Amino acid sequence: MKVLSASHINKYFYEPEKFQVLKNISFEVRKGEFLSLVGKSGCGKSTLLYILSTMDTDYEGILEMNGEKLTGKTQDQLAAFRNEHLGFVFQFHFLLPEFTVLQNVMLPALKLGKYSAKEVEERAYQKLKLVDMDGHALKQSSKLSGGQQQRVAIARALINDPTIIMGDEPTGNLDKKNSEIVFNIFKQIAHENHQTIITVTHDPDFAKGCDRIIEMSDGQIIKS
Template sequence: MDTPVLQAININKYFLDPVRFRVLTDINFSINRGSFVSITGKSGCGKSTLLYVLSTMDTDYEGELLLDNETLGKKNNAELAIVRNQKIGFVFQFHYLIQEFNVLKNVMLPAMKLGKYANEVIEEKAMQHLKTLGIYDQALKNASQLSGGQKQRVAIARALINDPLIIMGDEPTGNLDKKNSDVVFEILKDICLQNKQTILVVTHDPDFAKRADRTIRMEDGKIISEL
């Protein structure tokens, strides 16, 4: 539980629009294995920009980023893609399911891309995740046939399929009503407790944020408090 999974050391980021200005300033923190951490703040405070840096999808930054005690700054795009597929699961506000594929195929895709297991094993794992998330009976439906809450559960199952060290969420309840938001929170909390997987969620929802184990609050590209 005390092992850092993710470390950000003096992270700074700049945009050019049209002049250079800083959007992240001296970001320093670490996240331990098995913890549930939220990053919150008003719209435009830099929290989603920070998440994209932490997830390695944005490599244009200053400072040092370590995942599983491995420095990521010197890796090329192909190497970072492997790191993301093996060690990071993603859940976004917009679920990005492939609408013409069924639920089962959507969940299986990242593992099929990784190529670590045979498709039969991947299918079994995917079905188990769908069962855990309460949507086992939707496995053969096309993603387009599901409700918003169901789609987000499929996205969570997809994020879990490669047994990542950390699951990162960008406003994962942003398009959901309170009932479904609560369901998604409880699912993520259970994943954290039962699987000892680390959860990092960016959210503007103060109720969601305060229920996490730890809340990092941002303002104007800076961390202003941690609770």
């Protein structure tokens, strides 16, 4: 089943002069696929990820997700769509240091307003268990190691059962051991929970273990 379709995506930067960053990008992603975007710095992969994540709407072409056309929607409509259908894991975890692990994971679900506070708490515990962090639920997030914080960030990304999880260099700040832990969590999420994962990575070992690699060069897909 197709969950994402990008058709003829073109993107320009205008400062200091007009420059085409993405050139006629078209591809589809299926449900449960674990996919990495790779390529040298400056090839356009992060720019593409921001368009796919609906954060950047200044592009030409058509973006569809879950059978819904996202191109042309308002910022408010896109924000609502993102909260329900997309989970994000960045290079830096962006946890709120004064909150507990549990509170951090619960936040996106409380914002969505689909479940009662008690249900949200139960769901948060489930997601923390998935990343083996349920034993740390009541700790302040600032008291955790970098690898633990990234696992909590993954649990937070999963709380609303998103259609797609987007990762921007999710292991970029981690050592080899913690990178492997994060990779294995992603693989489990994709293959057992059938959630789609799209990551940008510079880590060749991470990319090699994915179901599919899309390689970019000079704003174009050269291998998919």
